[in-house]
Amino acid sequence: MILVLNSGSSSVKFRVVDLADPGAGERGLIERIGEPGGVPDHAAALGQVLDGLGDAAIEAVGHRIVHGGSRFNAPAVVDDDVLEVLHALVPLAPLHNPGGITGIEAAREKLPAVAHVAVFDTAFHATIPPAASTYAIDRDLAQRYDIRRFGFHGTSCGYVAGRAAALLQRxxxxxxxxxxxxxxxxxxxxxxxxxxxxxxxxxxxxxxxxxxxxxxxxxxxxxxxxxxxxxxxxxxxxxxxxxxxxxxxxxxxxxxxxxxxxxxxxxxxxxxxxxxxxxxxxxxxxxxxxxxxxxxxxxxxxxxxxxxxxxxxxxxxxxxxxxxxxxxxxxxxxxxxxxxxxxxxxxxxxxxxxxxxxxxxxxxxxx
Missing domain, CATH: 3.30.420.40 (ATPase, nucleotide binding domain)
Structure with missing residues (x-):
């Protein structure tokens, strides 16, 4: 089974997915992390999640990360080098990426023996051609600060496109x-x-x-x-x-x-x-x-x-x-x-x- 985590700045949404039985598996949301009345930090939130899962055999953890910049055009196994790049990408998504990174760090601490994979909302859109992804601003400025159309909701779009094809039987x-x-x-x-x-x-x-x-x-x-x-x-x-x-x-x-x-x-x-x-x-x-x-x-x-x-x-x-x-x-x-x-x-x-x-x-x- 795979534990999927969507970590925000003050929340962790989780789901255990059994690919052989998509309807099975626990899911939930822990909110108010670091706030009065809530758990103190993401590590405590992950501990609460894992305690609730009991004997569930977690084989890997998938993490939703909003922005992969130009560096990540596909899912990536998280190691220290990948985490360093993710921290460098925070200015591209200051509202979203920090929570995801904190969730990865807490999960790696709690589940050190399994693989952790970052899945990026931007990755599906890496195929957008330059004519559509390029903004008409100074070229050197755009290259220096990685300013281009990245797009989001890519994980959802890719999934839905496949399901639509099945629905249409084409x-x-x-x-x-x-x-x-x-x-x-x-x-x-x-x-x-x-x-x-x-x-x-x-x-x-x-x-x-x-x-x-x-x-x-x-x-x-x-x-x-x-x-x-x-x-x-x-x-x-x-x-x-x-x-x-x-x-x-x-x-x-x-x-x-x-x-x-x-x-x-x-x-x-x-x-x-x-x-x-x-x-x-x-x-x-x-x-x-x-x-x-x-x-x-x-x-x-x-x-x-x-x-x-x-x-x-x-x-x-x-x-x-x-x-x-x-x-x-x-x-x-x-x-x-x-x-x-x-x-x-x-x-x-x-x-x-x-x-x-x-x-x-x-x-x-x-x-």
Missing amino acids: PLEDLNLIVLHLGNGASATAVRGGRSVDTSMGLTPLEGLVMGTRSGDLDPAVPAYLNRVAGMDFAAVDDTLQRHAGLLGLAGVNDMRTILERREAGDSAAALAFDVYCHRIRKYVGAFHAVLGRLDAIVFTAGVGEHAPAVRAAALSGLDSWGIAVDESRNAASERIISPDGSRVAVCVVPTDEEHAIAEQTAALVL
Whole structure:
């Protein structure tokens, strides 16, 4: 069995995966690490996890790491050298990578006899061609500081693309897909033959779609403008765009379920937030359709993508002339294929399972 860990700054999400029996295995979440009323540190949290697992035979540990930079284009067995590189990459993902690194260090201490594997959200997007991954800034500056489009949600996108191919009963290598991972974080990815060729997130997870608390695409002059006219330093601007923008900034809440409820009740702010959210998705669908040339399927996944029929319908509205349509009854029932029979482009709802994907990648590398 493989222990999968997703460690944040103050939490550890865990799952034990038996690849022979995907439905089996313990899972849970330990929160408030280092806070009053919680466990003191990640080592104590991991000890609590392992105590709860009892006699479970852990063969390897897979760790979710958000940003691998240009160094890691595939999962990596963790040793001291890999940890040193991960520490050096912290500036690329200061909100995400430190927790992952702390989780690795605590887990290696608690489970020193098994292999530990870092699985990177960015790795799936290493196949994006230079024309799509390169920002039009000074070349020397970009190379010196590793500034390029990396993309995220890659573990989910790769898994979902494979499951969509199985659902459609077609070889993955023959399919052109747009994967819409819509959760509190949200991204769109163009997938050709199982390989990422473009994605909405960039150097960081801030770029692209409207998210729960993140702005997504924004005129890059806005931070300098706010610094000039509002007196906000760049740390304050970054905090605003990361934690107080998106749905939260537009409507005061970051949960799409609440947005939908308020919209139905006539709340104009919620209605606008919904419209902005869906407009941005539709815009990326159009852009990535152009990137791919031929489009075989659009795949919705993650919390909002899997459970919000209104978002799916609105995001793809008006695209009938492109062969993209949503069947109202199938969508309302959240069936796996929600497009009408005979549609040129299939529209699918495919549940993601990042922990299972991490376990598969871990096993392939060390077992």
